[in-house]
Amino acid sequence: MKDYDVAVVGAGPVGSTYARYMAEKGFSVAILEKKKKVGVPLQCAGLLGKRIKKVNKLPSEFIMNKVYGADIHSPSDIVLKVDKKEPEAYVIDRVAYDEYLSEIALESGAELLLNHRVEDVDLQKGEVHVKNRGKISAKVIVGADGHDSLVSRLLNPPSETYGAAQYLVKVVNTLEIDYVKLRVDSRISPGFLWFIPISTSLVRVGLFSKLTYPELNVHLQHYLKRLPELKNSSVEKKYQGHIPVHDPKKQIISGRTLLLGDAASQVKPTTGGGLRLGFICAQMAFEVTSKAIETDNMDILLDYPNLYHKKFGRELKTQLQVQKIFQSLNDADLDLMFQKLKEEGAEDLISEYGDMDTQSPLVKEMLKMGVLFSVLPKILSRRISSLWK
Ligand SMILES: Cc1cc2nc3c(=O)[nH]c(=O)nc-3n(C[C@H](O)[C@H](O)[C@H](O)COP(=O)(O)OP(=O)(O)OC[C@H]3O[C@@H](n4cnc5c(N)ncnc54)[C@H](O)[C@@H]3O)c2cc1C
Incomplete structure (x- = not known):
């Protein structure tokens, strides 16, 4: 031996x-x-926050694209734009x-x-x-x-795991490659849909959720039909995987x-x-x-x-609570939340404090500025503020 x-x-x-x-x-x-x-x-969707370079080697030959932020869509397409001055994340091979x-x-x-x-x-x-x-x-x-x-x-x-499905999609129109798109939808909560451009003609479109693989595919197909950027696009490859529930x-x-x-x-x-x-x-x-x-x-x-x-x-506990709250919101709640967040100027706050890897600084800042209390029903605000007690 x-x-x-x-x-x-x-x-x-x-x-x-x-x-x-x-x-x-x-x-x-x-x-x-x-x-x-x-x-x-x-x-894998291959999206890594820029701080990945502080924790492992990542030679530039593996970086296919750099993104500056995200367009986060509510179920009825209210968009919160997160925009950083420098690249916020890498899309890797x-x-x-x-x-x-x-x-x-x-x-x-x-x-x-x-x-x-x-x-x-x-x-x-x-x-x-x-x-x-x-x-x-x-x-x-x-x-x-x-x-x-x-x-x-x-x-x-x-x-326990979430199911994940992802397609590599080839598009005919030239893609805007500086931003990823994310979409929340109560049917797949606490998961979400992603749209991650890797070049002007190729994009990874996927989602994770508690649904079965065939159900995930139904959602993905629906999303593909809905997005104007993907008109006349073709699915080059299909992938599936699992994400552990923390x-x-x-x-x-x-x-x-x-x-x-x-x-x-x-x-x-x-x-x-x-x-x-x-x-x-x-x-x-x-x-x-x-x-x-x-x-x-x-x-x-x-x-x-x-x-x-x-x-x-502490950070993982905060994220679990945020996830729980998201899971309890229906589409109308999510739309209302996005609308209020926009009205309260939260896009600037998210652009400044939002971080792919740690969410607690943003949630804390939103509490400090009173944004969360004005956008969420009182009961949810109370649940969030109790995280720091
Ligand atoms: C669709 C999808 C999208 C994702 N997107 C992202 C993302 O954008 N960013 C991000 O940071 N993370 C993402 N993840 C998560 C990320 O892929 C995982 O966290 C990461 O792969 C974990 O690495 P690991 O080395 O722990 O495990 P794994 O990558 O799963 O590697 C485990 C290895 O163990 C081997 N193995 C298993 N059982 C045995 C056995 N009995 N004997 C010998 N070998 C065995 C497997 O073959 C495998 O090679 C995504 C996951 C999925 C499914």
């Missing part, structure tokens, strides 16, 4: 990044990936980026074992059972095996095993985005696991959930 310092289950972007940090420090690292090729099929992250992990000394499906893990002993290939052992095991994580299922009840109670450590990325439901509840949070948690997991191995003291691993909750607990 081959022995490593660390066995990482899953060569997604988060697992590969963690593996790289460990390999760079000289630890022996195996990445076990069930697929034959990293990164495919695409399961996610398949190539995943490959790149695994390649630089290999260059740092990690071993990538493709076609290695992990079937079972002994959390305490540190043994990983790989389908048709026997066992390997490791001092620490990291489950970075995505939304349907086998490792998570050994520690937790089955995870679970603040998820157990992310047991024995010498910990969970990371989507496997730990480390995603932003409001948008489902997981890369930035996953990358920051990869750094945290690296600091904790390297110390535990160096000192041969696995109790140190217990610092990982503490650090994670300390850094993100």
Whole structure:
């Protein structure tokens, strides 16, 4: 049985990044990936807030477009425009980026074992059972095996997920590429629809929601017909995927095993985005696991959930509350809210304080300026203000 310092289950972007940090420090690292090729099929809209560059490498060759903001549409097309002076987010080639992250992990000394499906893990002993290939052992095991994580299922009840569907659409008219479009609709709440241009002729159109995949497609088709920009367009490819429902109670450590990325439901509840949070948690997991191995003291691993909750607990809680409130609004409420927000000048406020990654500064500012109290029914305003008590 081959022995490593660390066995990482899953060569997604988060697992590969963690593996790289460990390999760079000289630890022996195996990445076990069930697929034959990293990164495919695409399961991402590829929209990353500009601060992603602070938490991982992102060479410019993977950036397909830069966007300055968003047009956010209400169900009856009242539009809130979020406009920044500098690019706010990058639209990336996610398949190539995943490959790149695994390649630089290999260059740092990690071993990538493709076609290695992990079937079972002994959390305490540190043994990983790989389908048709026997066992390997490791001092620490990291489950970075995505939304349907086998490792998570050994520690937790089955995870809840949202379904996601996305089309790559080719358009005939030249697209405006500086802004993404988002659309809220109570039938898919707390999910939403997105329209993310990657060039003047190609756009990713998708949505996530609790609906089934066929139902998601019905909504998507409806949206495609409705948008004037998409007249005479053709669907080039269809993708589907899952986004974990963020679970603040998820157990992310047991024995010498910990969970990371989507496997730990480390995603932003409001948008489902997981890369930035996953990358920051990869750094945290690296600091904790390297110390535990160096000192041969696995109790140190217990610092990982503490650090994670300390850094993100409050923001994630706020986002869960915002999401809950959104879910309780019907289309008429949403339209009214958009109309009032526009009247109250909230577009400027959102443009200044809005951030793809953290929503609490904006919500706080809206409370401070009294905007939320004038736009939302009293009961909702009370619920929001109680977040800071
Ligand atoms: C439609 C869609 C759009 C999205 N858009 C965005 C976005 O715009 N921005 C953003 O930040 N995030 C977005 N996300 C979320 C983002 O894709 C995830 O958060 C991210 O992929 C998580 O990375 P990960 O490495 O944790 O897991 P994954 O990328 O899921 O990787 C897990 C890996 O583990 C492997 N694996 C699973 N089980 C096993 C096993 N038993 N044995 C071995 N290997 C295994 C899988 O094959 C996979 O390679 C989107 C998700 C979807 C579905």
